[in-house]
Amino acid sequence: MxxxxxxxxxxxxxxxxxxxxxxxxxxxxxxxxxxxxPIPPSRGIIYDRNGTPLALNRTIYQLEMMPEKVDNVQQTLDALRDVVDLTDDDIAGFKKERARSHRFTSIPVKVNLSEVQVARFAVNQYRFPGVEVKGYKRRYYPYNSALTHVIGYVSKINDKDVDRLDKEGKLGQLRLDARHWEAGYRALLRGRSARSDRLRRG
Incomplete structure (x- = not known):
């Protein structure tokens, strides 16, 4: 029973x-x-009435580190010197950014990587857990400052923007609009952020 x-x-x-x-x-x-x-949207291209692009997007690559996933941050930075031509200024910038960032935040180590630097890191990535190359869209103006007073510009986000974008689920956007057309048509140009499902490691 x-x-x-x-x-x-x-x-x-x-x-x-x-x-x-x-x-x-x-x-x-x-x-x-x-x-x-988060996957940042690709910002819309601005054309003149003849179809000539006035504001474009270029993909830039930067090396980022999440310190909490790295056993020894300083040793890792030293080892990256020869791989991606890391300079003292790069390291100083990383440490400054780290001091004001939240925990478990991916922090830039070196920005505007060349194709050669990206390739060298890709070959050596197995040596650097917690470090990865990420691609971002950066605004490019073919006519430089000649039309800035009309088109405006897109600027780097600040700490307040980071908190707001995080709450809105748009933290993948690296840069924000500032003035003129870039600001006036922000909703149309900005697009919508998406999210990608990734398997966790470890």
């Missing part, structure tokens, strides 16, 4: 886990292994 009772309890628990609460446990499992990564 006791064996039958125990078997019944086990079957009831199994039914509860596999059938009744399946969706709940599956959601928890996905949250543990899948990370949502």
């Amino acid at each position: 006791g064996i039958l009772l125990l078997t019944g309890v086990l079957i009831a628990n199994l039914y509860n886990v596999q059938i009744v609460r399946f969706d709940d446990y599956q959601t928890r499992s996905n949250e543990n292994r899948i990370k949502l990564v």
Whole structure:
């Protein structure tokens, strides 16, 4: 009788886990292994009435580090010197940015990487856990400052922008509009951020 009772309890628990609460446990499992990564939208191109582009987007690559995932930050920085031509100014900029950043934030180590530097790091990436190359869109104006008074410009985000974009789910946007057309048509030019599902490592 006791064996039958125990078997019944086990079957009831199994039914509860596999059938009744399946969706709940599956959601928890996905949250543990899948990370949502923000994908910044590509900002719209501005043309004149003849179809000549006045404001374009260029892809730039920068090396970023999440210090909490690195065993020894200083040793890693020293090892990166020869790989991506890391300079003392780059390291100083990284340390300054780290001091004012939140924990578990990916911090720029070197910006505007060349194709050669990107390739060299790709070959050596296995040596640098917690460090990766990321691509971003940067605004490019073919006529430089000649039309700035009309088109405006896009500027780097500040700490307040970071907090606001994080709450709005738009933290993937590296730069923000500032004035004139770039500001007046921000909603149209900016587009919408997306999110990518990535499997967590480790």
